[in-house]
Structure formats: C-alpha cells, structure tokens
Amino acid sequence: MKELLVQAFREVLRSLDFEAAVREGIARLPDPPPKRVFAVAIGKAAPAMMAGALASPWNIERAIVVCPEGTPSSLPEGPQLELLRASHPLPDARSVEAGARVLRLAESTTPEDLLLVLISGGASALACAPPPGIGFATKLEVTHALLRAGASIVEFNTVRRHLSRLKGGGLTRAARGPVVALLASDVIGGKAHDIGSGPTAPDPTSVDDARAVLQRYAPQFASLELVASLAPSDEAAARERHFIVLEPELLAERGARALERAGWSARVLPPSMASVSVLADEYARLARSLAPGQAVVRVAEPSLEVDPASSGRGGRSGHLAAVVAPRLPRDVAFLAGASDGADGTSSAAGAVVDAAWAAAVGTSRHADHIARFDTAALHAGTGSAILTGPSGVNLCDLHLLVRATTSSGAA
Structure with missing residues (x-):
C-alpha cells in the first residue's frame, strides 16, 4: 500500500500544469494584448509559469524569474530574461538582490506598459526588500x-507585508502603469494578499495587525x-488586477482520482490549517473508522510549533506522519507530502508510514526523534522518506489515508 500511495502522490504532481494555467489565464483576459509587457515570476513554480507567459501572444519586453535552487527550468536565458535563484524557506542575500532587481524592473515601466506578475508558493522568501531601518x-x-x-x-504573511517594500502591494506602487497578477495559490482559503505576501495586491491588514502577530509569536x-x-x-490599487489560476483544492481532487484509479x-x-497535533488525532480516529478499500484525501497547511532549542x-x-504511524491499525497506511518536494529543512517531500513501520522503529527511538523534531533523520534511515527533488509545483501539502481493500490485509 505504501508504494501505491507514493505512486499516487507522484502522479498528482505530474498532473499539475502551471504553464498551461498561465497560458489559459492570459487567453481569458478581456483586454487586447498590450503593446509592451514587462514580466516577473517569483516562486517555486516560477519557471513553468513564465514559460506559459512566453507561449502567449503577448510581447514580453523583459522578464525576471526568481525560484529556489534546484527548480527545473528550460527557459531561454539571455538579456531579455534573467533567471535568479535564492533560498527558501529562509531568505538569503540572493533574496535581497532578487527583490531589488524586481523592484527596479517595475520602476522602469511607463504608464503605457503592462507589468505581468506571476506568483506561486515560496515567493515571500525568494524576493525580499526590507524597508529602510530594518536590516536583512x-x-x-x-x-x-x-x-x-x-x-x-x-x-x-501579515507580518511579511509590513516588513517589505516589495510585498503588500509594493510592486504595484513601484510600477508606472497597469499591473496584472496571475496567482497559483498555496494558501488554503487565501486571498490575493496572502499569496506570496501579495506583491501586487492591496492589503486589508494594518501595521497594528502585524504587530499583534509579533506580540503573540515573537x-x-x-x-x-x-x-x-x-x-x-x-x-495605485486601482491599476492592479489579479486572478487565481490554480488553487490548493485541486491537489486533493487529483489525489482522490489517483487513489480511485488504484x-x-x-x-x-475539507482543507485544513489545523496544527499537526490536531490533525494527528483526527487521522487516528479516521483510520479506525475506514472500511476496507476506503480512503480519505485532504489538502492541508498545518502549523507545527518547534522547540527553539x-x-x-x-x-x-x-513530523505528522511519524506522530500518526503508531496509532494506525495494521492494515492502514498514511502519506503526508509537500507538493513542492521540500518538507521544511529535510531533503524529502514528506513520508509514508504504517503501523509496521512504527513497530520497526521502536517506541524509544520514535519518541526521541519526535521530541528533538528530528524526523528527517528518522525517515531517511528507515526508508519512509519520499524523495522527489524540487517538483516545480506548490499547492500546499497532500495527505492520503487508506485502508487495505480486504479486512484481513496488512499494511
């Protein structure tokens, strides 16, 4: 069952076409093609999204693509198209340089030019522009x-928008003419200002809202x-329009279809942003209630509070997979995978587990790794890690919970 779950997860990732989503999004815009277009793509799916823009009838004068290290790209780099790479989830000096270049590109437009902005998950870390007085x-x-x-x-993202000259609509303010943003959302129920911290979108939150978040968490x-x-x-907000071309819910729909084919x-x-501990309790209950041959699928963006030490x-x-595993019946398997192929600071997309895996790990070893938030080493050493490499996709996490097709089956 675990192998079938990994196959289903990979199948879902292959089915997501960010290039086509952008190409079709541009085709649906009611306006005639602008004379000149300056384009920016930021995020884990930036190369694929820019490929969609380049395949459209629009005349793209100049473009910048910002994506993480290792993201696959076949874009034709040259004087008209820069491909920049930076760090995720924590920004680095390259992120600051990328943010500065993106802002300069927006500032170089005229009132007659269109700025096309393509945003996918990871954009917040990949292009940074701290305000004066706040160092990197x-x-x-x-x-x-x-x-x-x-x-x-x-x-x-509420905090990020108020710690940047680029986010929270900063790119729209920098542009001289109209701005169109096509967004691949990696935020469950998120609005345009949440996706990539909203480089183009007007922001309904205030400095006070951001300060309240900091007061609670930091x-x-x-x-x-x-x-x-x-x-x-x-x-400036009147010059901006945005359209969501891909949403996280698509990940769950494709996951369900893949399991049905299997x-x-x-x-x-329903999508969830609950904590890892809450989801672990829910999946443990669901695992016991599943009938043979049944499965549940969810797209999620869980939070996990890590001990600072x-x-x-x-x-x-x-982490979620490791917590769930000991609570599974013997004929149930569970997969939790990040669609971008990078689960936190691990080198894996996530993990696939069952009760037999938990038993082989052992109670003491399992508890030690959970307590130290060191699940990457645990999964790498036991064969449960899902290794995809950077997928060029980012639509939250996918969770798959399945029971064997016969009641006597073992996971």
Missing part, C-alpha cells in the same frame, strides 16, 4: 522566530518600525 539580519531573525513558533501562513520584535502596505483605497473509494475532506531537521509532513 533582523528580517531573517523575525522569519525564523515565526517559523519556529508555529504561526500560520496567514499570520506569517514579542521580542513587537516594537519594530513596521511599514504601511498598499491600502485598497490607495490610488482501487480505493476516496473521499475528499531543537537542532533537529525535518518538516511538518514528516
């Missing part, structure tokens, strides 16, 4: 603190001088 080191410390404290992606930074983002009432009867659960490596998918 401080921004990195804030990011690290929020990650470890278990802030949700929505809370995380009070040592609550007194930082935050900046106002682009408000919906600002004049012989299971699959039910899609921990030096372990891993991510929320691998």
Whole structure:
C-alpha cells in the first residue's frame, strides 16, 4: 500500500500544469494584448509559469524569474530574461538582490506598459526588500522566530507585508502603469494578499495587525518600525488586477482520482490549517473508522510549533506522519507530502508510514526523534522518506489515508 500511495502522490504532481494555467489565464483576459509587457515570476513554480507567459501572444519586453535552487527550468536565458535563484524557506542575500532587481524592473515601466506578475508558493522568501531601518539580519531573525513558533501562513504573511517594500502591494506602487497578477495559490482559503505576501495586491491588514502577530509569536520584535502596505483605497490599487489560476483544492481532487484509479473509494475532506497535533488525532480516529478499500484525501497547511532549542531537521509532513504511524491499525497506511518536494529543512517531500513501520522503529527511538523534531533523520534511515527533488509545483501539502481493500490485509 505504501508504494501505491507514493505512486499516487507522484502522479498528482505530474498532473499539475502551471504553464498551461498561465497560458489559459492570459487567453481569458478581456483586454487586447498590450503593446509592451514587462514580466516577473517569483516562486517555486516560477519557471513553468513564465514559460506559459512566453507561449502567449503577448510581447514580453523583459522578464525576471526568481525560484529556489534546484527548480527545473528550460527557459531561454539571455538579456531579455534573467533567471535568479535564492533560498527558501529562509531568505538569503540572493533574496535581497532578487527583490531589488524586481523592484527596479517595475520602476522602469511607463504608464503605457503592462507589468505581468506571476506568483506561486515560496515567493515571500525568494524576493525580499526590507524597508529602510530594518536590516536583512533582523528580517531573517523575525522569519525564523515565526517559523519556529508555529504561526500560520496567514499570520506569517501579515507580518511579511509590513516588513517589505516589495510585498503588500509594493510592486504595484513601484510600477508606472497597469499591473496584472496571475496567482497559483498555496494558501488554503487565501486571498490575493496572502499569496506570496501579495506583491501586487492591496492589503486589508494594518501595521497594528502585524504587530499583534509579533506580540503573540515573537514579542521580542513587537516594537519594530513596521511599514504601511498598499491600502485598497490607495490610488495605485486601482491599476492592479489579479486572478487565481490554480488553487490548493485541486491537489486533493487529483489525489482522490489517483487513489480511485488504484482501487480505493476516496473521499475528499475539507482543507485544513489545523496544527499537526490536531490533525494527528483526527487521522487516528479516521483510520479506525475506514472500511476496507476506503480512503480519505485532504489538502492541508498545518502549523507545527518547534522547540527553539531543537537542532533537529525535518518538516511538518514528516513530523505528522511519524506522530500518526503508531496509532494506525495494521492494515492502514498514511502519506503526508509537500507538493513542492521540500518538507521544511529535510531533503524529502514528506513520508509514508504504517503501523509496521512504527513497530520497526521502536517506541524509544520514535519518541526521541519526535521530541528533538528530528524526523528527517528518522525517515531517511528507515526508508519512509519520499524523495522527489524540487517538483516545480506548490499547492500546499497532500495527505492520503487508506485502508487495505480486504479486512484481513496488512499494511
């Protein structure tokens, strides 16, 4: 069963076509093709999304693509197209340089030019532009603190928008003419201002909202001088339009279809942003209630609060799988995988487990790795890690829980 789950996960990733989504999104726009287009793509799916723009009838004068190291790309690099790579989930010096170049490109447009912005998951870390008075080191410390404290992606992005000249509509403010953004959402129920921290979108949150998040998760930074983002009432906001071309729910739909082709009867659960511990309890209950041949599928963006003293490596998918495994009936298997192929600080997309895996690991070893938030080493050493490499896809995490097709089956 575990092998079938991994095959289904890989099948889902292969089925997601970000290039076609952008190409079709441009074709659906009601306006005639603009005379000149300047294009920016930021995120884990940036190369594929830019490929879709280049395949459209639009005349792209100049383009910048910013993506993580290892992301596959076949784009024709040259004077008109720059491919920049930076770090994720924590930004680095290359992220700052990428942010500066993107802002300069927007500022080079005229009122007659269109700025096309293509955003996918990971954009927030890949292109950074800290405001004056807040150095990159401080921004990195804030990011690290929020990650470890278990802030949700929505809370995380609320702070990011007020710690940047690029996010929170900063790119729209920098542009001289109209702005169109096509978004591949990696935020469950997220609005445009949540996706990539909203480089083009007007922001309904305030400095006070961001400060409240800091006060809750990282009070040592609550007194930082935050900046106002682009408000919906600002004049520049009227120049921006955005369209979501891919959403996380598609991941669950494709996952259900893949399991059905493999012989299971699959039910899609509502998306979740609950914590890892809450989801682990839910999956343990569901595992006991599944009939033979039944499966449940969910797209999720769980939070995981990590002990600041921990030096372990891993991510929320691998951690969730490890926590769930000992609570599974012997004929049930569970997969948790990050669609981008990178689960936190691990080198895996996630993990696939069952009760036999937990028994082989042993209670003491299992508890030790969980306590140290070191599940990457645990899965790497026991063959449960899912290794895909950077997928060029990012639509949250996919969870698959299945029971064997016969009641006497063993996982």
